[in-house]
Amino acid sequence: MNRVVTRIPPSPTGRLHIGTARTALFNYLFARHAGGKVIFRSEDTDRARSKKEYEDEIIEGLHWLGIGWDEFARQSERTARYTELLEKVIAEGKAYVSKELAKDDPEREVEVVRLKNPGKEVVFEDLVRGPINTHTGELGDFVIARSRTDALYHFAVVVDDMDGGVTHIIRGEDHIPNTARQILIQEALGAERPQYAHLPLILDEKRAKLSKRSGATSVMDYRAEGFLPEALVNYLALLGWNPGDEREDFSLTELVGAFSVEGIQKSGAAWNREKLLSVNQRWMRKLSDDQFFAALEASRPDATELASVARRAVPLLKERARTFGEARALLSGELACLFAAPELSRETLRAKEGERGTAFTKAGLEAVLHAAEALPESPDAETAKAALMPLADAEEAKEKGGRGAMLWPLRYALSGQERSPDPFTLFALLGREESSARVKKAIAILGA
């Protein structure tokens, strides 16, 4: 039994696309599961469109996701080999040189190489879909090289797969129509036919092939937004594959163990950002507070230092943010009150006092101020609650609705927000000094 060999063959003509990453992931998982080998191959035969910076980004992005390989190849470095085999098939009469007018410039005459198409039925067994039949007659004698020394994609791919000993070709469904012509080239070359598995496409909300126009399709954009590579891998794997049961939480290592072609889906899968966000949040919550904070710092677009209170706010961020980008937005939005004293409105401060009047609200806050004196400078939220909640309960005993009548102005005095974490958590994060100062300020506003 041959050792499994798969390939990751991106074309460096654009950024690292989500679809490219998923196909790479499946090739990686399949090979690793079988204890096989992965070849990374930069398909840069189109010299006009290929760029080194794209190749760099693709490699960096794949590594970021945790996807690695055992061999690295670049098609632009193998032109001599393609030429050699081109000559061979021409000499054997399986292909021929054809003088034609250039497609892009009808003034110029070129000598392209065409494969002699036997025009037969090609049937191949797809590991996902079963037998697929193609009539290759319609293809005609298709072009396999721009010239005797300049092989085209289909020829280069077949040569590389043959030389690399590739046993399994796992790629997008959009390659099904290409398969027959590649098989024809294989047969001309006398190469062994590998196994094929065509993956369902990733679709956008309109159920069309996910493209740049569909929104964010670059893996690096997701990294910049503050997604975790573990989350992206987990989500990507479950788009078009499932373990056959109800498990959904998978690390890369667990995926390697669980992966099998039987679990690959046949129909296209729509990209769903909401689900990705939820997966990401789950992975963010697995981080310890220190890890979370480090990742948050690493996700900053600029080098601005985060205030130390942000470290203590991590538990809050964990329950509110689904990405590190959202966490940053929270710190400068809803949680900005942790860093600077808010502007307070007299109206909002009095929102819950009802018929009872300003003196009522003020008395509540003064009681808080008094009780706070007994608290340490940095109490934890539980301690603050233990000291302050009885006050609210006492108010409640006096008058119906009294508990909220005290808690609301307290929370608003500390946060300046109609929505915020609870007052005890805020008190703990802010510290006794700052909290008391804010309560005093609120009392002053009420008294004015």
Next chain:
RNA sequence: GGCCUCGUCGUCUAAUGGUUAGGACGCCGCUCUUUCAAGGCGGCAAUACGGGUUCGAUUCCCGUCGAGGUCACCA
């Protein structure tokens, strides 16, 4: 249009000849909180349609419809 592929809740999917068709995301409600968020509990929601085969079809067969892919001297 030719050729190819696909068709279970809105989305990702499980079950496959016999289940009240299960889970997850989202949505809705309740509950905790007299603010949010998180948590807990519950709910709505699907086998595209029409024929067969069968005691019985989501499952097997045929057709219809629908969706997607692909038709390069790109990859």
